Amino acid sequence: MMNKLRTLFHPIFVFIGVQIAWIILMGIWINWYIQNRRDFEEFAKSIKPELFDADLNWVILLEGCFLMIVILGGVLLIFVFWGKQARLNRLQSNFVSSVSHELKSPLASIQLYLETMKLQNVSPEEIKEFVEIMLTDTERLSSLIDNILEASGADPKGLKLHFQSVPLKPFLDEVMDGHQRRFAEKRIQVHLDVQDCPPLYLDKRAMKMVFNNLIGNALRYSPEGSVFTVRVRKNGKFCHIDFIDSGIGLSEKDCKKVFGKFYRVQNKETQNIEGAGLGLYLTREIVNHHKGKIKATSEGQGKGSTFTVSLPMNGAHLQSKNEI
Numbered sequence: 001m002m003n004k005l006r007t008l009f010h011p012i013f014v015f016i017g018v019q020i021a022w023i024i025l026m027g028i029w030i031n032w033y034i035q036n037r038r039d040f041e042e043f044a045k046s047i048k049p050e051l052f053d054a055d056l057n058w059v060i061l062l063e064g065c066f067l068m069i070v071i072l073g074g075v076l077l078i079f080v081f082w083g084k085q086a087r088l089n090r091l092q093s094n095f096v097s098s099v100s101h102e103l104k105s106p107l108a109s110i111q112l113y114l115e116t117m118k119l120q121n122v123s124p125e126e127i128k129e130f131v132e133i134m135l136t137d138t139e140r141l142s143s144l145i146d147n148i149l150e151a152s153g154a155d156p157k158g159l160k161l162h163f164q165s166v167p168l169k170p171f172l173d174e175v176m177d178g179h180q181r182r183f184a185e186k187r188i189q190v191h192l193d194v195q196d197c198p199p200l201y202l203d204k205r206a207m208k209m210v211f212n213n214l215i216g217n218a219l220r221y222s223p224e225g226s227v228f229t230v231r232v233r234k235n236g237k238f239c240h241i242d243f244i245d246s247g248i249g250l251s252e253k254d255c256k257k258v259f260g261k262f263y264r265v266q267n268k269e270t271q272n273i274e275g276a277g278l279g280l281y282l283t284r285e286i287v288n289h290h291k292g293k294i295k296a297t298s299e300g301q302g303k304g305s306t307f308t309v310s311l312p313m314n315g316a317h318l319q320s321k322n323e324i
Contacts, residue, residue, distance in 0.1 A: 018075055026068045033064070103144070106137035136181060143212060161203035161289055168232060168239065169194045171204070175211045176230070179219065186224045194232040197239050200311055206286045213279035214243040214307050221247035221305070234313070238292075243307045250298035250305050258296050259284040287311070 113130040116122065122130070176192060183190050218228050226246035233240050250258065257263050261281045287294045292311040298304065 019072065022068065022072055022075070026065070029064065029068075103141070106140050109137050110134050132181065139178075143209075143216070146209065161206055161286075163201045163203055165199040166202045166204055166207075167199050168197050168241075171202075171207075172211070172230060172232070172241075175208055175215070178212070179215050182219050183228070186219065186222070186226075188219070188222060188225070189227045191227065191229040193229065195234060197232055197234060198313055200239060200313060202290065202311070203286075207290070210283045210286050210309065213283045214309070217279065217307070218243060218245035218247065218305075221245065223247070237312055238310045239313050241309045241311070243309075244304065245306075246304045249301045249303045250296060251301060255296045255298060259294070 113134055117127060117130060172192065172194065176190065215228075215230075222228060222245045228246070229242070229244040231242040231244065233242070259280045262278070263281070284294055287309055290311055292309060294307065294309050297306045297308070
């Protein structure tokens with residue numbers, strides 16, 4: 001019973017009810033006005049015809065209708081802004097919850113290994129392994145903090161990039177090497193397929209963040225023993241870099257929304273997966289500042305995803321954006 005009442009008083013139903021009430025009220029008012037106008041017309045003609053001014057009466061009716069429409073429009077605007085604010089509050093709440101988990105998890109891991117090294121006799125081999133794990137956790141924390149700091153800027157166009165000529169194959173090798181331990185932990189088969197591609201003009205720090213975010217997403221959403229492929233291909237004036245995973249996949253709706261700020265795919269498969277909903281948002285902003293494009297494609301849930309970064313070659317990003 002309570003659930004039915006909550007559904008009945010949902011803001012959408014309340015909004016529809018208010019609009020219907022206004023329309024009914026407007027219809028009753030117009031009907032009352034026309035009926036009284038007829039009575040007044042008959043009375044005026046029986047006494048003094050010049051007392052009846054038809055034009056003025058219709059002007060008053062139109063003014064009333066116009067004011068009613070303005071009120072209806074105002075109610076609609078209030079509802080739209082309320083909906084946006086409610087969505088923003090929900091996204092921020094999810095963001096705080098996700099970031100809290102993201103911060104606690106690596107910190108708890110680092111604390112555990114440090115206490116183990118302090119309280120127990122640990123062999124040099126185990127110390128080396130512990131240090132590598134703690135370094136991975138600190139890199140994860142650093143990446144999260146970088147994402148938050150970059151996304152917190154009031155103006156995304158304020159990103160300051162320093163372009164330089166970067167050979168793509170060595171750069172990708174360097175980025176992939178940083179994830180080897182995580183690939184090994186999940187027994188993921190990695191394939192790097194790179195065609196001959198001229199050096200690209202990039203901001204190395206920013207583009208490394210892009211590649212790390214895309215690889216990190218593939219690691220999070222792919223099962224153990226799956227295949228991950230990075231493929232580089234040329235097409236006209238652009239170099240396309242595909243990040244192809246065998247993970248949970250995306251729906252058509254999520255492919256369009258996944259680059260939104262704080263947006264996270266919501267289903268039973270993603271409930272316990274780490275993430276703050278900022279990585280892909282920042283990825284899109286950085287790629288846009290390189291005068292490039294990024295898109296997500298998937299054949300459906302459970303069929304993996306492909307994120308394609310398209311970057312201009314031959315310094316085209318330093319020219320007009322009209323060709324992109």
